[in-house]
Amino acid sequence: MKNASIIGLKETDCKNISEKLNILLANYSIFYQNTRGSHWNIKGDQFFTLHPKFEELYNSLVLKIDEIAERILTLGATPAHNYSDYLKVSTIKESKEVTDGTKSVENILSSFKVVLDLQRELLDITDAAGDEGTNSQMSDYITEQEKEVWMYNSYLGK
Numbered sequence: 001m002k003n004a005s006i007i008g009l010k011e012t013d014c015k016n017i018s019e020k021l022n023i024l025l026a027n028y029s030i031f032y033q034n035t036r037g038s039h040w041n042i043k044g045d046q047f048f049t050l051h052p053k054f055e056e057l058y059n060s061l062v063l064k065i066d067e068i069a070e071r072i073l074t075l076g077a078t079p080a081h082n083y084s085d086y087l088k089v090s091t092i093k094e095s096k097e098v099t100d101g102t103k104s105v106e107n108i109l110s111s112f113k114v115v116l117d118l119q120r121e122l123l124d125i126t127d128a129a130g131d132e133g134t135n136s137q138m139s140d141y142i143t144e145q146e147k148e149v150w151m152y153n154s155y156l157g158k
Contacts, residue, residue, distance in 0.1 A: 003076040011076075013129035018077030020125060021134070024118045025068045025079055026086035031111040032061040033083075034095040038104035046101030049155075057108065057148070064141060071134055091118075105152050112149050116142060 004011040039054035069079035080086065087094070091114045097103040119138040126135040 003074060007074070007133070009075070009129060009131055013131065014075040015077065017122070017125055017129060017131055017134055018072050018075045020118070020122055021068055021072045021075075022077075022080045023089050024115065024122065025065065025072070026088075026090040027092045027111075027114055027118060028061055028065050028068060029083065029086045030090045030092040030094060031108075031115065032058055032065060034092070034098070034107060034111065035061060037095065037098040038107070041098040042101055042104060043099045044101060050101045050104065054104070060144075067137065071137060074133065075131075102156065105156055109149060109152050109156075112145055112152075116145055116149075119145075 004014040035054050035058040039051060039058060042050050042054065069081075072079040080089075092111050095104075095107050097107060119142050122138045123135060123142075126132075126138065
């Protein structure tokens with residue numbers, strides 16, 4: 001946690017935030033792979049609508065994965081990188097339902113719920129720690145993803 005004092009945060013706060021960010025990273029990584037699987041395997045009359053939408057989503061997720069890992073490094077910790085480790089801590093599970101459009105969208109919405117909840121927890125933790133960098137990052141993600149949730153729910157007619 002050698003960066004903590006340089007960026008003006010307490011070492012213990014950096015450690016706690018990094019641990020929570022690694023859990024978020026694991027969830028994003030499984031979310032990403034599930035979305036990629038849906039993109040590759042979607043079938044039926046929803047293909048032309050969902051195939052490009054899933055690609056748009058997984059491109060956004062992979063950017064966030066990189067940003068989260070870099071934030072962990074900024075805080076002086078090491079980002080996890082093994083899927084075996086991700087599967088141990090991720091609330092999001094691997095999806096086998098990747099050909100049905102409705103099931104895929106429902107899985108995406110369920111995954112958004114998980115990452116939004118984790119990001120809100122991080123908002124509280126980072127606010128108390130004075131970690132504006134991580135706090136701002138989480139706030140930006142939440143704003144973007146709430147709109148995505150609205151759109152995916154609208155697609156399902158909800």
